[in-house]
Amino acid sequence: MSATADRTVRAACPHDCPDSCAMEIGVVDGRAVKIRGAADMPFTNGALCTKVAHYLERVYSPQRLLHPMKRIGRKGEGRFERISWDEALDTIAARFRSIAAEDPRAILPYSYAGTMGLVHSSGMDRRFFHRLGASLLDRTICASAGAYGWKATIGASMGADPEAVADARLILIWGANPVVSNLHGWRHLQEAKRRGARLVCIDPWRTRTAEKCDLHIAPLPGSDGALALAMMQVLIAEDLLDHDYIARHTLGFAELAEHVRSCTPEWAAAFTGLPADTIRQLARDYGAAAQDSLIRLNYGLNRHAGGGMAVRNVACLPALTGAWRKAGCGALLSTSGNFPVDQHALERPDLYPDAQRFPPRSVNMSRIGHALLSADDPPIRALYVYNANPLAVAPDGNKVRAGFAREDLFCVVHELFQTDTADYADILLPATSQLEQYDVHTAYGHLYALANQPAIAPLGEALPNSEVFRRLAQRLGFTEAALHESDEAIAAAAFRTDDPRAHGLAPGLAERGWARLNLPRPFVPFAQGGFRTPSGKCEFHSAQLAAQGLPALPSWHPPRESAATNPTLAEHYPLALISPPARNFLNTSFANLPRFLAAEGSPKLEIHPQDAAARGLSDGAAVRIHNARGAFHARAVLTERVRRGVVVSPSVWWRKLSGDGENANAVTSDELTDFGGGACFYDCLVEVSPA
Ligand SMILES: Nc1nc2c(c(=O)[nH]1)N[C@H]1C(S)=C(S)[C@@H](COP(=O)(O)OP(=O)(O)OC[C@H]3O[C@@H](n4cnc5c(=O)[nH]c(N)nc54)[C@H](O)[C@@H]3O)O[C@H]1N2
Ligand SMILES: Nc1nc2c(c(=O)[nH]1)N[C@H]1C(S)=C(S)[C@@H](COP(=O)(O)OP(=O)(O)OC[C@H]3O[C@@H](n4cnc5c(=O)[nH]c(N)nc54)[C@H](O)[C@@H]3O)O[C@H]1N2
Ligand SMILES: [Mo]
Numbered sequence: 001m002s003a004t005a006d007r008t009v010r011a012a013c014p015h016d017c018p019d020s021c022a023m024e025i026g027v028v029d030g031r032a033v034k035i036r037g038a039a040d041m042p043f044t045n046g047a048l049c050t051k052v053a054h055y056l057e058r059v060y061s062p063q064r065l066l067h068p069m070k071r072i073g074r075k076g077e078g079r080f081e082r083i084s085w086d087e088a089l090d091t092i093a094a095r096f097r098s099i100a101a102e103d104p105r106a107i108l109p110y111s112y113a114g115t116m117g118l119v120h121s122s123g124m125d126r127r128f129f130h131r132l133g134a135s136l137l138d139r140t141i142c143a144s145a146g147a148y149g150w151k152a153t154i155g156a157s158m159g160a161d162p163e164a165v166a167d168a169r170l171i172l173i174w175g176a177n178p179v180v181s182n183l184h185g186w187r188h189l190q191e192a193k194r195r196g197a198r199l200v201c202i203d204p205w206r207t208r209t210a211e212k213c214d215l216h217i218a219p220l221p222g223s224d225g226a227l228a229l230a231m232m233q234v235l236i237a238e239d240l241l242d243h244d245y246i247a248r249h250t251l252g253f254a255e256l257a258e259h260v261r262s263c264t265p266e267w268a269a270a271f272t273g274l275p276a277d278t279i280r281q282l283a284r285d286y287g288a289a290a291q292d293s294l295i296r297l298n299y300g301l302n303r304h305a306g307g308g309m310a311v312r313n314v315a316c317l318p319a320l321t322g323a324w325r326k327a328g329c330g331a332l333l334s335t336s337g338n339f340p341v342d343q344h345a346l347e348r349p350d351l352y353p354d355a356q357r358f359p360p361r362s363v364n365m366s367r368i369g370h371a372l373l374s375a376d377d378p379p380i381r382a383l384y385v386y387n388a389n390p391l392a393v394a395p396d397g398n399k400v401r402a403g404f405a406r407e408d409l410f411c412v413v414h415e416l417f418q419t420d421t422a423d424y425a426d427i428l429l430p431a432t433s434q435l436e437q438y439d440v441h442t443a444y445g446h447l448y449a450l451a452n453q454p455a456i457a458p459l460g461e462a463l464p465n466s467e468v469f470r471r472l473a474q475r476l477g478f479t480e481a482a483l484h485e486s487d488e489a490i491a492a493a494a495f496r497t498d499d500p501r502a503h504g505l506a507p508g509l510a511e512r513g514w515a516r517l518n519l520p521r522p523f524v525p526f527a528q529g530g531f532r533t534p535s536g537k538c539e540f541h542s543a544q545l546a547a548q549g550l551p552a553l554p555s556w557h558p559p560r561e562s563a564a565t566n567p568t569l570a571e572h573y574p575l576a577l578i579s580p581p582a583r584n585f586l587n588t589s590f591a592n593l594p595r596f597l598a599a600e601g602s603p604k605l606e607i608h609p610q611d612a613a614a615r616g617l618s619d620g621a622a623v624r625i626h627n628a629r630g631a632f633h634a635r636a637v638l639t640e641r642v643r644r645g646v647v648v649s650p651s652v653w654w655r656k657l658s659g660d661g662e663n664a665n666a667v668t669s670d671e672l673t674d675f676g677g678g679a680c681f682y683d684c685l686v687e688v689s690p691a
Helices: 052-059 085-102 118-122 124-132 144-154 183-194 208-212 224-237 243-249 253-259 265-272 276-292 307-321 343-347 365-373 397-404 465-475 487-492 505-512 543-547 567-572 594-600 609-614
Strands: 007-012 022-028 031-037 069-071 080-082 107-111 136-138 170-174 198-202 215-217 293-297 330-332 362-364 382-386 410-415 427-430 439-441 448-452 514-516 575-578 604-607 622-627 630-638 646-648 669-672 685-690
Touching: 007 439, 007 448, 031 052, 052 594, 069 085, 085 107, 085 382, 085 410, 085 427, 085 465, 107 124, 107 136, 107 365, 118 124, 118 343, 118 439, 118 465, 118 487, 124 343, 124 465, 144 307, 170 183, 170 276, 183 198, 183 208, 183 293, 198 208, 198 276, 224 253, 224 265, 224 276, 224 307, 243 307, 265 276, 276 293, 276 307, 293 307, 307 330, 362 365, 365 397, 365 669, 439 487, 448 505, 505 514, 567 685, 604 609, 604 622, 609 630
Parallel strands: 107 382, 136 362, 170 198, 170 293, 198 215, 293 330, 382 410, 410 427, 575 646, 604 630
Antiparallel strands: 007 022, 022 031, 069 080, 069 427, 439 448, 448 514, 575 685, 604 646, 622 630, 622 685
């Protein structure tokens, strides 16, 4: 580190990103002065992304919340007055105690991945709410549909080794934008390209990633399920198959072949908006690459009504060609299932007090507006938000705002910043940043665990999540030892030490802050089958899905909102809106800091010049994007990066920093996906008008 640093601290990037970087923090006189990617950690490779390279601006931002506060204005107004931690915690404990006396399920925790650390996102917090008997939160806002579709087919969140992909010869980057949202994974994909691999990007939007690929195929949003079915049809009809792999390691091939017989490229053309020849050629190229192909999926294609099935259909492809046989080939969505996390030890669901009297209840986080406004029994009377900014990120934002505005709702928000959600808090608590807390991390885009040592003392009166729950547990008289363990003790129990994959993790984490799972290198998980499904095979036919009343075979589940599948709606709202990650924001994190706001400028809407002309819109014009659920404003960017009929608004903006108090979630729907109860952010028809 720099010559002036007193010491260098090993840290881990806490953010919700596949790359989970190892970091080194240089500290002088108790102040962090330097941050860089760990040079010795192979996946991080000494580099950080454009956001986290400037993480110290976030840590030391003058916008940081530094002491507890209570609301003095109206809900949403954002006016607060400083109080002591004692007053804040006494107030929360008193409210929780009185509500819990009637029915603890009227209390709801709301959290997602502000930090991905196990201690501060699925440790003491979960223990506390389990012990309280609060409603459970179904954490569906990002990946649950795709994860479910993958799991039904492959059995666990496992796939190709991200560090071995340079050996693939054909790479389909499908519903993913690694240049923006998986930068360190992109390095390996680029290496494949340098070695002669052909890269094909499948994305309705011509992203930075698409620009760098050899071919960009732009299907209509939500049509991937049909595209993958048609690819299967061609592979089977033209016998571009690995019969040996299919016979040994798959289940239901005969039914699949029969089932997809009519799913020709001509059939899929109508849904995907792609020429049948393009689809047929893609399938032939994929078949010709045989075992040397990789599909790098991310979650873009899972944010649609049929998102679970779309991922399932794509996940079937490598078993047909036998691509799972080769290192770095097959497919990759998430690596998270490789980590032997001891969820029970971390979360302690057994602490739930009285399941007889109060049968556990789950609330789906993707429908938080609905949940707060409905007359469910019991209604939600108190909400504790941490690691999340639902006012800005949850779908159907007007409903969400109406729910949070309920005068009778007691709302606690624990945050680093006064977010849109914080404005609705009754009690607003200051949270520590990653540099001020201890944690351990898994990853979903590589195979290394990470440890994060605190580099500096907490700023102001900020406290980590775990400490607030320990103090609340104390006040509520919860005496169980699990509610008073240190962060280090929680972390020490995070991995199942009896699992061979965890062998050697602890010393590696302690010595240098990262350690690869004890897996072969390269890790080729399904070379000899061994899928984690009930049959141990890649399940083209899933009895599990059938038992739940879902289609057993890969099927076409159309978008809820599209011109082809909902023409009546499309008469009023003809344009399909997607609102994927902006390069300089991380969900809404970083989206309040001057550097990143300056880089993004203002909310934008990319629209095809012909769609713009039809509406009298010129480049740079202020536009109103609207449907029956709501409206938001942006500047029009006329570009052929989007095809006709599709518009793109890079996200997620803070509502109060966007100019009109709204963002793209003003128009998104809180209907759920086919599998896993996921959010349908990109299944959204709108109209665009001059503002
Ligand atoms: N810079 C940055 N990085 C991030 C994030 C961020 O906000 N900013 N967010 C993090 C998080 S939480 C996540 S979950 C990941 C997300 O990372 P990704 O999964 O890569 O991002 P997505 O929003 O899911 O969208 C990926 C691509 O899918 C495309 N897409 C949208 N609809 C469809 C469709 O129907 N079919 C196909 N084929 N493509 C479609 C979008 O245009 C987009 O380019 O990234 C993480 N990394
Ligand atoms: N329109 C649209 N909406 C989307 C998406 C999209 O692509 N388009 N993407 C969706 C996706 S993939 C996701 S994952 C969600 C993300 O939604 P969220 O997980 O809510 O992500 P953020 O908006 O980054 O908010 C996280 C908050 O946690 C806070 N935080 C960070 N660390 C800590 C900590 O240690 N303690 C506490 N108490 N707080 C902390 C941060 O300051 C930040 O305000 O958004 C979804 N919403
Ligand atoms: Mo996400």
